[in-house]
Amino acid sequence: MGSFDITGRHIAITGASSGFGHHFAGVLAARGSRVSLGARRVDRLDARVTEIRTAGGEAAPFALDVRNAASIHAFIDASERTFGPIDVLINNAGVEAGAKTYNMIDEDDWDFVMDTNVKGAWLTSKAYTERVINHKRSGGNIVMISSITDTRTIKGQFPYAVSKGAVTRMTEVMALEAAKWNIRVNALAPGYILTDVSRLLLESDRAPEFMKGIPMRRYGEFDDLDGPLLLLVSDASRYMTGSVVVVDGGHICGSL
Ligand SMILES: NC(=O)c1ccc[n+]([C@@H]2O[C@H](COP(=O)([O-])OP(=O)(O)OC[C@H]3O[C@@H](n4cnc5c(N)ncnc54)[C@H](OP(=O)(O)O)[C@@H]3O)[C@@H](O)[C@H]2O)c1
Numbered sequence: 455m456g457s458f459d460i461t462g463r464h465i466a467i468t469g470a471s472s473g474f475g476h477h478f479a480g481v482l483a484a485r486g487s488r489v490s491l492g493a494r495r496v497d498r499l500d501a502r503v504t505e506i507r508t509a510g511g512e513a514a515p516f517a518l519d520v521r522n523a524a525s526i527h528a529f530i531d532a533s534e535r536t537f538g539p540i541d542v543l544i545n546n547a548g549v550e551a552g553a554k555t556y557n558m559i560d561e562d563d564w565d566f567v568m569d570t571n572v573k574g575a576w577l578t579s580k581a582y583t584e585r586v587i588n589h590k591r592s593g594g595n596i597v598m599i600s601s602i603t604d605t606r607t608i609k610g611q612f613p614y615a616v617s618k619g620a621v622t623r624m625t626e627v628m629a630l631e632a633a634k635w636n637i638r639v640n641a642l643a644p645g646y647i648l649t650d651v652s653r654l655l656l657e658s659d660r661a662p663e664f665m666k667g668i669p670m671r672r673y674g675e676f677d678d679l680d681g682p683l684l685l686l687v688s689d690a691s692r693y694m695t696g697s698v699v700v701v702d703g704g705h706i707c708g709s710l
Pocket residue numbers: 468469470471472473474475492493494495496518519520521546547548549570574599600601602643644645646647648649650651652
């Protein structure tokens with residue numbers, strides 16, 4: 455059996471200033487990983503890093519805008535100077551455009567969501583893969599944070615749902631292409647968990663109706679993602695690539 459031990463691993467997380475990324479940083483540091491936190495709101499990263507260090511973990515904050523290739527390279531450079539080669543990259547940074555349909559959004563909404571969720575994840579993966587190839591590393595591991603909106607349709611989350619469809623497809627195609635460098639690429643696809651991204655929907659008047667579609671009749675909590683995340687970042691998933699691990703209380707197999 456592959457090991458779940460991640461002691462000493464360098465794990466870089468994009469979008470670690472709030473929500474999932476903020477949570478993941480603490481979970482992974484508590485298990486002995488050295489965690490690089492990237493996001494635009496550096497004050498929030500600083501606060502999270504202080505918490506992690508106080509708890510005895512190793513972490514460092516780095517300014518990052520995933521819409522900008524130079525910023526991505528600077529993030530990877532600085533984090534590798536601090537903790538050495540990145541063992542696992544978690545492409546978690548993500549935004550949404552509010553509760554809008556395709557005819558309500560404008561080009562700025564489209565570009566904002568696509569540039570962050572799709573182009574950002576691609577650019578960051580590309581920069582990381584170049585390191586693995588150019589430095590002749592033995593391999594790598596990329597974890598995408600997709601969503602169950604990648605496969606199930608929903609009104610009023612355009613272009614977010616479209617972007618997550620692309621993130622899942624990108625995971626599969628990249629897995630195929632990156633296997634020759636021993637880089638695994640998998641995705642975690644959470645259902646609905648209350649964070650800044652999902653608040654608009656989960657606190658709206660549609661929420662009770664929405665809950666009925668979840669077989670387990672509750673939203674997810676951050677901790678529900680910890681086991682599946684640990685699987686993907688560790689050698690326990692050593693024979694997994696191109697997989698999408700759904701964590702949603704059964705939501706995507708909800709009854710018609
Ligand atoms: N919440 C859910 O129910 C749910 C379900 C499925 C999937 N997801 C996915 O989970 C991921 C995290 O979302 P969340 O729910 O935790 O929301 P969140 O609390 O809003 O976190 C989003 C993170 O992305 C960062 N970010 C946004 N734009 C960025 C940019 N250009 N460069 C770098 N970082 C950027 C934000 O940091 P800064 O603003 O400081 O840059 C923040 O740390 C997203 O990919 C989201 O689609 C969420």
